[in-house]
Amino acid sequence: MDRWKALIVLGTAQFLMVLDASVMNVSISQLVEDFDTEVTAIQAVITLYTLVMAAFMLTGGKIGDMFGRRRTFIAGLMVYAVGSGLTAVAPTVWVLALGWSVIEGLGAALVLPALAALVAGAYRDRERAIAYGVIGGLAGAGIAVGPLLGGWVTTYLTWRLVFAGEVVLVVAILCLHRWIPIGGPRRQRVQLDVLGAVLSAAGLAVIVLAVLQSGTWGWVEPRNPPFTVLGFAPTLFAVALGGVLLWLFVLQERRREADGRTPLVRLRLFGIAELRSGLATLFNQNTILLGLFFVIPLYLQVVQGLDAFETGVKLLPVSVTMLAASMSGTLLLRVASPRTIVRVGLAVLFGSAIWLLTTIKPELAGVSFALAMATMGLGMGLLASQLGNVVQSSVAEEDRGEAGGLQFTAQNLGSSLGTALIGAILIGALASAFTNNIADDPRVSDAVRQQAGIQIEAGISFVPSDQVAAALAQSPVPPEEAAAVVEHYEDAQIDGLKAAVLAAGGLTLAGFLFTGHLPAGVPARRARPSGPSGTRLNTPGT
Known part of the structure; x- marks a missing residue:
């Protein structure tokens, strides 16, 4: 039992990192009301949280190597607790963004790479695979508990209590920090690559910001951007600028390695095929998961009119099956390879998306929706059960801090892009469908079509149809024409979600x-590798 004490502490921290993101997703409507803002503002706050983590994960992993992983883990938790406390008392959406998105995000950027490396350092062989299965399962548990706990607290008390409770949970973790092994030797006399950290963070931030604002700015034709570039929307130019900054980051890392200085990340790691494949799949997984976990609660709350707790109950099937599949991943390794499981x-995930399309209707879809969500959780859980262990097991001990930084950079970059991209597609499709619907309806006058076009150009919002009806009731639009507009807006909401x-x-x-490069053999049927620790490994559990 003693050897699993570390996993209790590390797993609780992993649970904590996932919990408040899922709480935010089911509390979107309440946050909009509490801060008197719009859905897009809360979308930006959610995106910023994962973006801050993605932007500073590499730096967090390097700090863990420099000052010790357990020490960095503890410091990160302290920063995280400060952010949680500030979030709990946030009077405005800007303070919410500072406390949750920025300060908590920076704390998580210190905690998560250290956590990944500490798990890898504390366990070996099959125990490591079990440990990563548990970590993935606890991430699933955070997704399971978050919607229910956050939904209940938001509906019957206040969402602020969740963040106050996180401070208490951090204190409990800190009291047990000695259960965690120190986690590898500390690298002395290493200077942090500040320029590399700035370039990588800026490059990622600019790209995600451009995707987030694409629904408002437009991709090519300008909609309502703050400025234009040669008459075009600035979105693609911003994406290109982010790409240039990341290219400069790569040049900076190569220069530091050539000069014999320690880079923020050793580019040779990307020569490990298993690592590349694991990181790309993690990125893809989180893009899908966080994108869907943004738009589905919107569907349940804005279209179906559910409160936060009811939304949490509707999300329970995906959470339960994700938890079960994540925890059973090590058992599946007895009969299948990580590549096959992924x-x-x-x-399964693709099948669930197609199934979900058939359930998105103005009226509640009932059992079919629940089964589609359960299937989605099963697919996500199978991915979560394998990828963390694949990434960490593909590198040597001395590279695990950097691998942890890359792992959570991929995850959180996928999360931020998923929220931004899928949210932008939702808003863009809503605007397009609404425009087409009213254009073809003879009940809608040219004056109303023109006014709707002006509103769409200024930036359409995903709001309840009752709010649209109330706004039209206060305008000179005739009741029959207003009813037709509301009907088309409701149809456009469904089209956008689909x-x-x-x-x-x-x-x-x-x-x-x-x-293609994920481990292809069944671990239980293969001999253990005999090469040095720095060579490519053929099993995910060694």
Whole structure:
């Protein structure tokens, strides 16, 4: 039992990192009301949280190597607790973004790479595979508990209590920190690559910001951007700028290695095929998961009119099956390879997206919706059960801090892009469908069509149809014409949601392209590798 004490502490921290993101997703409507803002503002806050983590994960992993992984883990938890406390008392959406998105995000960027490396350092062989299965399962548990706990607290008390409770949970973890092994030797006399950290963070931030704002700015034709570039929307130019910054980051890392200085990340790691495949699949998985976990609660709350707790109950099937599949991943390794398990997970996930498309209707879909969500959780859980262990087991001990940084960079970059991209597709499809619907309806006058076009150009919002009806009731629009506009808006909401889920299904199919170099043999049937620790490994559990 003593050897699993570390896993209790590390697993609890992993649970904590996942919990509040799922709480936020089911509390979107309440947050919009509490802060008197719009869905897009809360979408930006959620995106910023994962973006801050993605942008600083590499730096967090390097700090763990420099100052010790357990020490960095503890410091990160302290920063995280400060952010949680500030979030609990946030009076405005800007303070919410500072406390949750920025301070908690920076704390998580210190905690998660250290956590991944500490798990890998504390366990070996099959025990490591079990440990990563448990970590993945506890991530699933956070997704399971978050919607229910957050939904209940948000509906009957206040969402702020969740973040106050996180402070208490961090204190409990800190009291047990000595259960965690120190986690590998500390690297002395290493300077942090500050320029590399700035370039990588800026490059990722600019790309995600451009995708997030694409629904408002437009991709090519400008909609309502703050400025234009040669008459075009700035979105693609911003994406290109982010790409240039990341290219400069690569040049900076190569220069530091050539000069004999320690880079933020050793580019040679990307020469490990298993690592590349694992990171790409993690990125893809989180793009899909967080994109769907943004738009589905919107569907349940804005279209179906459910409160936060009812939304949590509707999300329970995906959470339970994800937890079960994550925890059973090590058992599946007895009969199948990680590559096979991941591919089956992607196939199940794609099937669930197609199934979900058939359930998205103005009226509640009932059992069919619940089964589609349960199937989605099964696919996600199969992916979560394998990928963390694949990434960490593909590198040597001295590279695990950097691998942890890369692992959570991929995850959180996928999360931020998923929320931004799938959300942008939702808004874009809503605007397009609404425009087409009213254009073809003789009941809608040209004046109303023109006014609707102006509103769409200024940036359409995903709001309840009752709110649209109330706004029209206060305008000179005749009641019959207003009813037709509301009807078309409701239809456009469904079309937008279906477009978002369809995009997630397309990303799932694309995920198969990244699985070619995942471990292909069944661990229980293969001999253990005899090469040095720095060589490529053939088993995910060693």
